[in-house]
Amino acid sequence: MSKVKSLPKRSEVKTSDTWDLSSLFVDDAAWEVAFKKFEAQIPGYEQFQGKLGDSAATLAACLKFDDDLDRLADNVGTYASLKTSEDTSNSDYQRMMGRFRNVASKAGQAGSYIRPEIMSIPAAKMQTYLASEELKPFKLVLERVLRYKAHTLTPGEENLLAMQSEMSGATNQAFSQLNNADLKFGFVKNEHGEEVELSHASFSAFLHSPNRDVREAAFRQYYKQFQAHENTLAAILGGSMQRDCYYAKARKYPSALEHALFPDNVPKSVYDNLCASVRKNLPAVHRYYDLRRRKMNLDHIHHFDTYVPILSEREVTHTWDQAVKVVMESLKPLGSEYCAVLEAGLSGRWCDRYENQGKRSGAFSSGTYDSIPYILMNYQPTVLDHVFTLTHEAGHSMHSYNSARNQPHVYANYTIFVAEVASTFNEQLLSKHLMAQARDDKERAYLINREIDAIRGTIIRQTMFAEFERDAHAEIEKGEPLTVDRFKEIYRSLLNAYFGPEFAIDSELELECFRIPHFYGAFYVYKYATGLSAAIALSERVVSGGKAELDQYHNFLKGGCSKDPLDLLRDAGVDMEQPAAVDTALARFSKLVDELDSLL
Numbered sequence: 279m280s281k282v283k284s285l286p287k288r289s290e291v292k293t294s295d296t297w298d299l300s301s302l303f304v305d306d307a308a309w310e311v312a313f314k315k316f317e318a319q320i321p322g323y324e325q326f327q328g329k330l331g332d333s334a335a336t337l338a339a340c341l342k343f344d345d346d347l348d349r350l351a352d353n354v355g356t357y358a359s360l361k362t363s364e365d366t367s368n369s370d371y372q373r374m375m376g377r378f379r380n381v382a383s384k385a386g387q388a389g390s391y392i393r394p395e396i397m398s399i400p401a402a403k404m405q406t407y408l409a410s411e412e413l414k415p416f417k418l419v420l421e422r423v424l425r426y427k428a429h430t431l432t433p434g435e436e437n438l439l440a441m442q443s444e445m446s447g448a449t450n451q452a453f454s455q456l457n458n459a460d461l462k463f464g465f466v467k468n469e470h471g472e473e474v475e476l477s478h479a480s481f482s483a484f485l486h487s488p489n490r491d492v493r494e495a496a497f498r499q500y501y502k503q504f505q506a507h508e509n510t511l512a513a514i515l516g517g518s519m520q521r522d523c524y525y526a527k528a529r530k531y532p533s534a535l536e537h538a539l540f541p542d543n544v545p546k547s548v549y550d551n552l553c554a555s556v557r558k559n560l561p562a563v564h565r566y567y568d569l570r571r572r573k574m575n576l577d578h579i580h581h582f583d584t585y586v587p588i589l590s591e592r593e594v595t596h597t598w599d600q601a602v603k604v605v606m607e608s609l610k611p612l613g614s615e616y617c618a619v620l621e622a623g624l625s626g627r628w629c630d631r632y633e634n635q636g637k638r639s640g641a642f643s644s645g646t647y648d649s650i651p652y653i654l655m656n657y658q659p660t661v662l663d664h665v666f667t668l669t670h671e672a673g674h675s676m677h678s679y680n681s682a683r684n685q686p687h688v689y690a691n692y693t694i695f696v697a698e699v700a701s702t703f704n705e706q707l708l709s710k711h712l713m714a715q716a717r718d719d720k721e722r723a724y725l726i727n728r729e730i731d732a733i734r735g736t737i738i739r740q741t742m743f744a745e746f747e748r749d750a751h752a753e754i755e756k757g758e759p760l761t762v763d764r765f766k767e768i769y770r771s772l773l774n775a776y777f778g779p780e781f782a783i784d785s786e787l788e789l790e791c792f793r794i795p796h797f798y799g800a801f802y803v804y805k806y807a808t809g810l811s812a813a814i815a816l817s818e819r820v821v822s823g824g825k826a827e828l829d830q831y832h833n834f835l836k837g838g839c840s841k842d843p844l845d846l847l848r849d850a851g852v853d854m855e856q857p858a859a860v861d862t863a864l865a866r867f868s869k870l871v872d873e874l875d876s877l878l
Contacts, residue, residue, distance in 0.1 A: 285635045288365040295598075296364075298627035301649040302357040309357050309374070316350050317381045323388040330395040331403065334410040337396070341416045344389055345688050351385060352646045354378055360644060363654055365636035394436070396420065397427050418840070419688060429529040429540070439528065446525075449518040453798045456510065461503045466496045476500060485585040490576075497582040501786035504793055511792035512762040516754075518798045523754045534751045538801035542695045543842045548854050549744065549804055555860035556741040556807070557775070562868035563738055564778030566730060569871060571780075573878050578782040585731075588878065589724045595659050598631055605669045608711035609704065611821050613828060620676055624668070628675065629653040641667045643674035643701075647687045651675035666705055673704035681838035694802075695843035698809030699816065700835060705732075706817035723877040726870050733867045736810045737860070742776045744804040746791060751800065765791055808854055814863040815852045827851060 303309040326340035358378045361371040399407070407413050408420060430436065463476035469489040474480055476499060484496030504511065519534070526537035536546055571579035573588050596604065602624045609617055623629075630637075633656040645651040653671045657664050677700035681690045709729050716722035749768055753760055766788040773783050796803050816834075819827050834850035844854055852859045 285633055288368075288634050288636065291632070291634050294627070295631045296627065297360070297630040297652050297654075298650070299357060299360060299652075302353055302360075302646065306361075306374075309354065312350065313354050313378065313381070316347070316354050316385075319347055319350070320381070320385050320388050322347070323385075323391075327391050328395070330392070331399045334407045334412045337407060338410075338412040338416065340392065341413075341419065344392060347385065347389075349647060349687050351382055353648055355382060356644060356646050356649065360652060360654075363638040364630065365634070366638055367636040393423055393426075394430075394433070396423050397430055415686060416688065425540075425543070429531065431529070435528075439525075446521050449514050449521060450798050453511075453514050453518070453795070456507065456514070457793070457795070461507070463500055463503055466492065466499060468492055482585070485582055486587075488586060488590070490583070493582040493586065494580070497580075497784075498786060501789050504789040505786065508762050508789060508792065512760070512765055515765065515792060515797060516760040519751055519754055519760065519800065522800055523751060533755060535748055535801055542693055542844075544695065544844060545855065548808070548844070549748065551855070551857045552741055552804060552807055552811075552860055553745050553748070555857040555864065556738055559861070559864035559868070560738075560776060560778070562864065562871055563734065563776065564780065565868075566734070566871045567778060567781055569875050569878075579780075580782045580784060581777075581787050587724065587731075588727050588874075589720060593660075594662060596662075596665050597659050598657060599625070601657070601659075601665045601668055604665060604711070605672065605704075605708060608669065608708040611707060611828070613832075616676065616832070619679065620672055623650070623675070624653075624672065629655055631655055631657050633657075641671050643671045643678065645675070645678055647682045647690050651678040651682075666708060669704040669708045670701040673701035676700065677835050680832070680835040684836035685838035685840055689840040690838040692838050692846075693843050695805055695808070696812075696834075696846055698806060699812045699847070702736075702810045702813035703817050703831075706813055707821070710817075710821070719877050723874055726874045726877070730867060730870050730874065733810065733814075733863065733870075737807045737863055737867075738776065740803045740806040742772050743794060743796065744801075744807065745772055747797060747800045747803070807860075811860045811863040812847055812852050812854060814866055815859040816850055818862065818866070819851050 303312060322343055326336065326343070330337045330340055355378050358371065358374045362368070362375045365371070396404075404420075404424065408417055413420065431439070457478075463481075465473045466476045466484060468474050468484070469487050469492050474484075476484070476496060481496060481500050485493055487493050487496075522534040522537070526532075526534040529537065531537035531540065533546075535549065539546060539549065567579055567584070570576075570583065570588060574583060576583060602621065605624070606617055606621050609620070628650050630652070637656065638654065639656060641653070641655050643651060643653050651674070653668075653675055655664070655668060655671070657668070674697070677692060677697075678690075681692055709725065713722055713725050716725060746769060749772075750760060750765065753764065753768070758764070769791040770783075770788050773787055777783055791797065816831055820831050830850050834846055837846045837849075840846075841849070847854055
């Protein structure tokens with residue numbers, strides 16, 4: 279009889295394969311003490327309400343109280359979140375997380391007066407405050423709050439906008455319900471002749487099938503559902519974009535795009551330069567699609583031919599220890615101190631390593647100012663991508679580790695704009711290392727194909743998405759209605775440009791604009807493209823440079839949010855206001871395409 283291998287229960291997992299959460303709390307009882315302390319301190323906000331304009335000392339005391347409470351809340355909430363992630367079916371930890379969220383909401387409400395009161399302080403008095411010794415630790419915090427003054431309305435208007443928050447989320451909720459609950463895609467036969475239910479998750483697996491008939495059948499069947507609901511989806515997406523434009527106009531921003539860029543202090547030129555640079559380099563992308571067509575012996579290449587690897591993966595196994603070893607070898611350019619800290623963490627108990635019953639899927643890095651930078655994995659020794667995932671999450675963790683040890687708590691958390699730089703930087707070093715160590719041309723070609731597709735998916739595809747978001751919102755701002763046909767017309771023009779004249783673009787692909795969840799919360803995807811572009815440029819700079827370049831990169835990792843994201847990257851050696859970083863990344867893409875062509 280064949281044996282059935284089932285996942286272990288959480289209680290059956292070896293302690294050495296789990297993370298050690300004692301840097302947060304030694305046990306649940308210690309968490310309970312901290313939770314009650316957090317809850318008990320919330321009324322402390324009352325002592326400052328209505329008094330922030332009294333003196334610099336009062337404002338400083340309020341900001342310190344808020345920061346200290348936030349630090350405690352972060353520890354309490356992160357412990358609850360990590361315990362819940364260990365086994366999502368554990369009702370005790372579900373309750374712990376629910377209790378935290380409830381009290382955290384009360385804390386948010388209790389401190390909600392702080393920003394409006396700060397903005398109401400007369401400009402002359404605020405300038406005096408900013409020059410005071412008491413507020414020196416919070417000067418940048420205050421300057422960032424005050425940036426919003428021109429976009430903050432009267433109390434009555436702000437109250438009306440706040441009252442709309444639940445209503446304004448209706449389009450996102452409608453899309454989520456339709457997309458995740460109501461759309462049913464039926465079943466498709468896989469390459470083994472098995473009937474498999476088609477879903478958002480299995481659609482990706484079908485597109486990786488070596489059998490072209492399977493890929494095409496899944497593609498056409500999947501998009502039939504979107505075609506059947508295209509009018510509803512167009513109304514929902516149009517409503518979502520109308521909301522973006524409404525709030526931008528209400529808050530006196532020039533456009534919805536500039537409203538979205540404002541929190542990171544990113545000028546519109548960064549967005550436009552990204553799009554222009556990718557457009558300029560599209561011939562290399564078209565060349566890659568033609569290479570795929572030729573090497574896969576296809577008369578015409580379709581979208582459903584672009585995800586399956588040209589070469590099948592070589593059978594390679596990395597135990598956890600072997601994965602740590604290869605990751606550490608690849609990261610040697612980052613220096614002995616970086617590597618010593620990370621190796622101790624990965625070999626020790628920073629990581630929750632393997633899958634168990636009820637464990638949260640995927641991978642992430644999470645921690646607090648006071649704790650270890652934890653990593654959740656569901657590591658599979660036979661999956662090469664999991665080695666890349668490990669170094670990716672390790673990049674996040676070392677970014678957090680360095681920022682926490684070099685910045686005060688209030689400036690330790692880095693923004694989303696720079697978050698993916700440290701993680702994909704590590705992936706670049708691992709990719710270079712594995713290519714250099716490849717046993718033969720086929721293994722090197724497989725690794726090159728993997729990196730080409732990573733750049734294509736993260737820089738090129740996300741930039742096409744970014745263009746769609748910009749152009750569709752611009753239509754609304756010009757007063758043009760976004761009908762089903764207009765949405766598809768805008769998207770089709772982008773497909774033609776990005777895939778090239780020799781690519782067979784099926785009409786179903788025009789419907790893709792309705793199924794991307796990010797489009798219902800616009801102007802986020804460009805950060806994926808800028809992040810990887812910066813990482814490629816910085817990794818080449820560090821590998822080919824000397825101590826100065828390495829020191830500049832380490833200073834970036836130590837920077838937290840002590841400067842605006844563009845300034846942090848500029849100090850590290852890459853200026854995202856100029857096209858050079860994206861051009862460097864796409865020059866690497868072009869070079870890899872040429873090498874892959876020669877190897878195959």
